[in-house]
Amino acid sequence: MNSYVGRLVVPTLFSALQLPYIVWLYAESRKVPVVGIFYLAIIAVVAWLLGAVYDKKQRTIELLKDSEGRYRIISKSSKELLNSFNEVIFKTDEKGKWQYLNPAWKMMSGRTVNESLGLHFSKEIDKTSYHRILKAFANSFREGKRYFRVDIKMNNRNNEGSWVEAFVKLVYDDGGEFIGTAGILSEINERKHAEEKLVSLNEHLAITSSKLSAAAQLAAGIAHEVRNPMTSILGFVKLIKDGSENKQEYYDIIFSEINRIEQILNELLLLSKPSKTEFSEKNLIGICNHVLTLLETNAVLNNIQIHKNFDEDPILIYCDENQIKQVLINLIKNAIESMANGGNIFVNIQEKDHEVSIGILDEGEGIPEHSIQKIGEPFFTTKSSGTGLGLSVCFKIIENHGGKVFITSERAKGTKIVCVFPTCKTNEKKEVPFKIMNKFSENKI
Missing domain, CATH: 3.30.565.10 (Histidine kinase-like ATPase, C-terminal domain)
Structure with a gap:
């Protein structure tokens, strides 16, 4: 019924205003002229149309109010949702300057949002991470991708590094022009520390494996190397047993060969023996x-x-x-x-x-x-x-x-x-x- 208020009220109001005029005409001539009736009909139609315009405007205003209310609810809910994230939601312009950061930014970087807005993103990360991002950008542009992921290291206010996974979406306007980025920054310190421990363990295992492999490959050569001094030792021991002269010279040769065997065996044991880095x-x-x-x-x-x-x-x-x-x-x-x-x-x-x-x-x-x-x-x-x-x-x-x-x-x-x-x-x-x-x-x- 509210949709027809204008079309009911305006003609009714018009009729009320014209009623004295109709009564007067009728009193003067005991009849209503045709021209007057035609004129009154036109005025009634115009009144109806004006009422219809009024109704349409009212519906538009109601829709706008409803949309505004919904927008406020959505805006408030979105803001509360963004503020509740532990991850950093960001937006940059085409030059890489921060345009939007949610409150989680302060916890991650140690800087307030107002301190960082308008600054280039490179001021928050180390040099290696900056080059890694530039490379990811170049690959995305070349391959026509709209997003990429990359691990970066951020430097907070206390110069303490924090590992972050960045999900970056490239933003374009309707004409295909690059206008900036948007994305999420998620802290991954625990994952990185676990990876570093795993890499360290793999390196230790690789060193141990490499040592054992080298020792195994050298076994044939060492067996040959040890056999020669043993042959010399056995020969000189036999000469000494048979009572040959120059025993002191034989002793010197025997001890020299034994020392050589000891040196070779010590080197072999050094390879296969795990040792602490000193x-x-x-x-x-x-x-x-x-x-x-x-x-x-x-x-x-x-x-x-x-x-x-x-x-x-x-x-x-x-x-x-x-x-x-x-x-x-x-x-x-x-x-x-x-x-x-x-x-x-x-x-x-x-x-x-x-x-x-x-x-x-x-x-x-x-x-x-x-x-x-x-x-x-x-x-x-x-x-x-x-x-x-x-x-x-x-x-x-x-x-x-x-x-x-x-x-x-x-x-x-x-x-x-x-x-x-x-x-x-x-x-x-x-x-x-x-x-x-x-x-x-x-x-x-």
């Missing part, structure tokens, strides 16, 4: 000599000669001796395995500008160009029976010692790996070695 000042030349002694027989059995090109003067580095030995054993063992038909391995050591470089050059098959960039990645290997963990472990050890790795290779000519470590002086105070910020290696061909 950094101390060590002589790199002595470490290299021990490793080369251990691998020399294995190389000879494969028709390979190892050539040393370094002085015997001590070069001191701050390291874990067992881990450095493991690195050198793996690198030289890989060089041996790359030369199925024999050849030469050259080991060079040079010290310059508080750094020492160890170069291992082989005459093997070389590394394909498409594979050299992947060298050191976990589970990547060019061997048919390899695990892909050996070099990954080696490069991680080098990185933890503040070192760098450079790889050059040429097909059918060989591969050269250079490991660079910082040296130390005896009068310097020793600290835990720094970790290099860049990737562990720079690969060149």
Whole structure:
């Protein structure tokens, strides 16, 4: 009924206003003129139409009021919902400046929403995460994707890093123009810590596995190496038993051979024995000599000669001796395995500008160009029976010692790996070695 109020009220009001005029006409002429009736009919129609317009306007106003009420309810509910999230809801413009952040932002970043609005998002994250986001943006634009996920590390006000998973949606206008982003930031510190523990455990298992594998592969060479001194010892013991002269000289030879056997066995046990990481000042030349002694027989059995090109003067580095030995054993063992038909391995050591470089050059098959960039990645290997963990472990050890790795290779000519470590002086105070910020290696061909 309310829908017809105007169409009922306006004509009724018109009729009430025109009634005296009709009565007067009738009183004067005892009849109503045709023209007057026609005029009154037109006025009645106009009144009806005006009432209809009024009704329509009233319905529009009621709808607007209803929509406004619903909008206020939805707006209030949406605001309460956004404010109740523990995750950060955000929106940025096309330049990457924050346009909207919900209250959870303060808990995540340590800054209020008003402090961050209008600032570029890069001010809240570390440099590595910033480049990771730029790469994800580039990939999304290139592949035509409208969203992407990426793990980033945010720096809060106390400079404490917090790991966050960002779900980012690219926003475009009706014309296809990029106008900004919207998305969600979720804290994933527990997940990241669990992943780091898992990675650490995998690295420990990989190091142990690599040690046992190296020990097993060296068994044949060590058996041969031990057999020769034992033959000499048995021969001289027999001479002494038969009463030969020059017993003191025989004793010296016997003890020399026993010491050699002991040295070889100690090196083998060192490989298979799990040990705690302990950094101390060590002589790199002595470490290299021990490793080369251990691998020399294995190389000879494969028709390979190892050539040393370094002085015997001590070069001191701050390291874990067992881990450095493991690195050198793996690198030289890989060089041996790359030369199925024999050849030469050259080991060079040079010290310059508080750094020492160890170069291992082989005459093997070389590394394909498409594979050299992947060298050191976990589970990547060019061997048919390899695990892909050996070099990954080696490069991680080098990185933890503040070192760098450079790889050059040429097909059918060989591969050269250079490991660079910082040296130390005896009068310097020793600290835990720094970790290099860049990737562990720079690969060149």
